[in-house]
Amino acid sequence: MAEVPPQQRPQPRNYRQRRDVFNDLSDAELIRRYRLDREGILFVTNLVRAALESDTMRNNPLTPELKGLKRLKEEMAALRTPMLAGVMARLGRLSVCCPAPRTPAPRPTPLTCAFNHARLAPCCPTLHTSSSQRGLKEFFDDEKHWGDFEVKVGRAWKIDELRIKSNEDLHKLWYVLLKEKNMLLTMEHACEEDYQLFPSPERIDKVEESMKHLEAVVEERNRAYWLLETGKDGSRPQAMVTDELGRREVKEFTEHAEPNYLNPKFRRERDVADIRKFTLLMKEKQYLEKRKVRIRMRGHVCMLLRRFPHMDMDVLQQKYPDVNVRSLRRQKRSLGHHLYNQIKLWGAREGWEVSCQDVYTCFTV
Structure with missing residues (x-):
């Protein structure tokens, strides 16, 4: 069998099978490439294969094809945009891939996960004209x-x-x-x-x-x-109505299929003896509370008249409109123990009108 010339022998696709191909590479470069291969990043594209071959042919003149690949490699190395991942993924899919070496499956690492994500991630623009989306x-x-x-x-x-x-x-x-x-x-x-x-x-x-x-x-x-x-304010009409518990409140009107007086369910819910009893007790409680407030207000006005007998009645009546100030002024609890009130009380018993000037004259004489 005739021997095949060295120029026509098929070159091995796995660079680890022929160490003499990388005689010109340093040990550090070989270790770095071996680690990349163990991490799962394989040199499978024509671009990377040409880069490897160019390392062994530094002293030889480059062919036009290798020159173009080298220039493309330099341009892609200078490209640092988010679109690099999509471009590299498309170059890898379009290139002729070599079979994977017979090595155990690499374990997942952050480097391999990032590489796979970069290959699968779609190309996204860096310029946004809308507001940021932060989720x-x-x-x-x-x-x-x-x-x-x-x-x-x-x-x-x-x-x-x-x-x-x-x-x-x-x-x-x-x-x-x-x-x-x-x-x-x-x-x-x-x-x-x-x-x-x-x-x-x-x-x-x-x-x-x-x-x-x-x-x-x-x-x-x-x-x-x-x-x-339209000449109207456009708001929903409202009126003073009685609610379910017999309380009076302002309620806005709503649309119904039939009026209240023709709705038997509405009448059954309103005409209940317990509701009438509750309404009566509630009104009684409200009346007692208002009565308590009026009594407390009368006592306060009497205290003011007892301590300040020369107070202006019109101003006091304007401040407390729910109380008859002049009728309270004639009551005994509105008269204090000072001399002015005692003389006025004695004059009221005798039917005389005693003024402040009369009291002053009585004590100066």
Whole structure:
């Protein structure tokens, strides 16, 4: 059998089978490549194979194909963008792959996991024109505020400031405040679960105050629009009605299929003896509470008249309109033990009108 010339012998695809191919490589380079192979990163692409062959042909002139591969290698080494993973994955899929060496399956390591993730991850742009998407972190405060005792924030929105805003701005501001309120409530609950202090709890009150002012401005604009177009305010009609327990309250009207007096279920729920008894006792309790308040107010007015006999009756009557001040002035408990009240009491018994000047004259003479 004729011997095959050395130039025509097939070269082994596994570089570990022929050590003489890498005679020009140093021991450190061979160890590094061996470790990469053990980690599962195989030199399977034409680009990497050409790079290995170029290490053994440094002294030989490069062919045009190897020059192009070398230039491509340098350009890809200079490329440092997030799209490198997708480009390398596509080059690996398009190139001619060699069979894997007969070695045990490599164990998973952070390096191999990162390499596989880079090959499978899609190419994503680095420029975003929309707001950042942080996932569940949107419901939590910024990490730089965690553990702080105080967070510096501004004041709440005033009604006058919101009135000059457009409807579109108010619509956006409402959802910004709603998102901020959800975040603050989530942080408050998390702090309570961990027995920690929630920094600056007044932020929730400021957000709620801003939302209340914003809703008031929207109601004003809606009412003005309906008055201009239809002559009505556009709000739901309401009236004073009696609830299920016999209490009087203001209730907004709602649509029903039939009126209340034709609904037998409504009449059965309202015409109950226990409800009438409860209503009677409740009214009695309310009357006693009001009576107690009036008695306490009369005693307070009598105390003022007893301590300050020269008080202006008109001012006192204006301050306590539910009490007849002039009738209380003639009562005995409104007269103190000082001389002025005693003389007035003696003059009242005799039917005389005694003034302050008369008392002063009596004691100066």
